[in-house]
Amino acid sequence: MVSIEIYGARGSYGTDFKQSRGFGNSTTCLGLWLDKEVIFFDAGSGLPLAQETMRERSPEAVTIALSHLHHDHTSGLLGTEQMYFNPKGVEVDIIGPYKIFTGLNLEFAKFVSPIPLDILTNLRQISSLPPNHSFRTQTGQEVTSFVAGWHPSNSGLIEKDLHFDFHRDYGVQGYIIEAERKKIVFSTDMEFRYYRDLDNNIIPFTKDQTQARINQLIRAAYGADLLIMDGQYNELEYEKFRGYGHATFEGVYEIALAAKVKKLIITHHKPGRSDTDLFEISRRLNRRSNLEVFIAKQGSVIEV
Numbered sequence: 104m105v106s107i108e109i110y111g112a113r114g115s116y117g118t119d120f121k122q123s124r125g126f127g128n129s130t131t132c133l134g135l136w137l138d139k140e141v142i143f144f145d146a147g148s149g150l151p152l153a154q155e156t157m158r159e160r161s162p163e164a165v166t167i168a169l170s171h172l173h174h175d176h177t178s179g180l181l182g183t184e185q186m187y188f189n190p191k192g193v194e195v196d197i198i199g200p201y202k203i204f205t206g207l208n209l210e211f212a213k214f215v216s217p218i219p220l221d222i223l224t225n226l227r228q229i230s231s232l233p234p235n236h237s238f239r240t241q242t243g244q245e246v247t248s249f250v251a252g253w254h255p256s257n258s259g260l261i262e263k264d265l266h267f268d269f270h271r272d273y274g275v276q277g278y279i280i281e282a283e284r285k286k287i288v289f290s291t292d293m294e295f296r297y298y299r300d301l302d303n304n305i306i307p308f309t310k311d312q313t314q315a316r317i318n319q320l321i322r323a324a325y326g327a328d329l330l331i332m333d334g335q336y337n338e339l340e341y342e343k344f345r346g347y348g349h350a351t352f353e354g355v356y357e358i359a360l361a362a363k364v365k366k367l368i369i370t371h372h373k374p375g376r377s378d379t380d381l382f383e384i385s386r387r388l389n390r391r392s393n394l395e396v397f398i399a400k401q402g403s404v405i406e407v
């Protein structure tokens with residue numbers, strides 16, 4: 104059975120706002136549980152909540168696929184016991200975009216920890232996975248990366264170098280996994296209508312550029328059994344948050360329809376968005392068509 108367990112569904116930063124405790128306030132982390140292994144999509148502050156299930160299920164392989172390196176997608180590494188030891192001897196693989204090792208060390212040094220990354224002693228490898236390449240987990244499961252939308256890249260990674268184009272043009276990547284006859288696609292922190300240039304000016308993409316990027320995502324997600332996407336804002340909020348690297352839940356819904364996916368999980372909720380509002384969004388979107396929409400809720404399990 105393929106299932107997704109949600110450990111963190113909040114965007115940008117963890118909080119403890121009372122009005123949003125029902126859906127949880129931990130940041131992005133979703134565990135894709137396959138027969139023998141777990142593949143985590145991002146390692147935000149929700150990751151430590153996976154410790155218990157990992158103890159219970161003892162996966163033969165643990166892989167963490169990072170979309171990018173911002174602290175709301177990496178800070179959970181620090182508080183998760185399996186990053187330091189595992190009595191069953193299973194070491195953790197981390198994969199992510201270009202320059203992941205440098206980038207993670209930068210994030211740790213600046214935001215996540217006073218101690219460098221090598222504090223995490225149960226890592227087998229940290230590997231950069233270029234877009235459209237595949238990684239094989241320790242049990243042989245293939246994980247493929249792709250790019251589509253834009254996200255502001257880590258400032259320390261943007262200097263002119265071999266991978267400058269990736270960090271300037273995309274700054275984030277998604278993942279496709281086909282396992283046990285199910286296709287699962289993860290795509291977070293992607294913006295399609297605006298971006299920031301290197302001087303931090305907010306610039307609109309042309310209509311064609313926007314469509315081309317959306318088409319990249321539709322191609323990656325086409326026919327998926329499950330698409331997981333960041334829908335941090337509504338259309339009105341988005342006007343104030345252009346160039347922050349996020350989509351709207353209305354936009355995400357349209358993309359999921361165009362990609363003919365069976366289920367959609369909308370995650371990376373705006374910090375403080377209330378449980379009442381999230382229920383209302385779920386109700387509204389689920390009335391529109393046959394597409395099954397789940398508003399990601401910390402602690403919930405969704406069968407794929």
Ligand SMILES: [Zn+2]
Nearest residue numbers: 114115175292
């Ligand atoms: Zn984020």
